[in-house]
Amino acid sequence: MAAVVLGWNPATAFGAGPGRTDFAAAAATVDSTGLFGTRWRVGRGQRLDLGTDVWLFAQGRHGRGLLGHGIVASAPQPGAALPARLGLLAGIVFDLLLTPGDALPAELLTASVPDLNWNAVRSTGTIVPAQAQASLRSAWASYLRSLPVPEGWQGAVDPTIPLPGSMPQDTLRQVAVNRFEHDPDAVQRCVAFHGTSCAACGLSMQQIYGPAGAEYIQVHHIVPPAAIGPDYVLDPVSDLLPMCPNCHAMSHRGAPDPYTPAELRQMLASSAGPRRAPNPLPGAVATPDQLSALADAERLREAPENRREAAEDRREAEQIMNPRPNTQ
16 A cells, blocks of 8 residues: 655644644644544645555754654545645544654654655655655654653553554554543553453463563453443443453454453353463462462362372371380
8 A cells, every 4th residue: 555755844834724723733632532634735646545654744944854644534636725726635634743853853764764755755745665665664663662652642551552654554454442441541540449460361461471561451341332321421440340452352252242251251161261370469470389389289179089198198297207106
């Protein structure tokens, strides 16, 4: 799929036509909602298919560099506020807009993406050569990872969400997600109350992956979508539950409503799936010795014959260690 770079001077208005605004307002909208839609003037002969990747390139004395990413949401067409001879208006939806001072510098782009002439980017759009798209995505993703994670970004809660622009649009698919499950404040309050173990299977990511999994867990919204009205107010404690990625994904396979944690536990039990590893210290990682001791204790509790054998072994050991005195 094609990709295009749109040149923009930060000293001018952002967008064109009915969506024209200032950049600060557009960036604030992206921060609060995740998206900002506007119209953009493109060349008459410019073909931009729906879903085409759009990169925003800042120009002028304010500092040149990549400033944002979006996609084409509506094909170029004539606009009432723009004579056809001057170009067409394309609908663009931006999913990331950096502050001008945080743009990926043009010098780095020239070095890492030499197949595109960054000194000749047009405001009406410059097509990114096919051989340059991979290097552009790589440079963009690496640069974004070097910046602090934006507060409130969904990826701060769910790291499986790719960075905007890091993957081609045709490798992604639209997934309807519950916005409450990606609300950082709601997630934090839910985990603070319920802890970081999965409410369905009991899995602790730290217990499995060690320090890398510490405090990581997804959350699941248990209220069926049909029950959510316009006046609905989220209660992070009663409406959200921590779930590991596996159980969370399975819960959303329920139809018409998601599977409940109880239903997931029943599935696990009926399928004889892996049992939860015992953990004697809630919120901590058990040592191998502790797990071995608990496993031995579990076997003794479940098998009566083992209990008898263990008792006989103890008696024999006591007789060897403490032999009865000879009274003859």
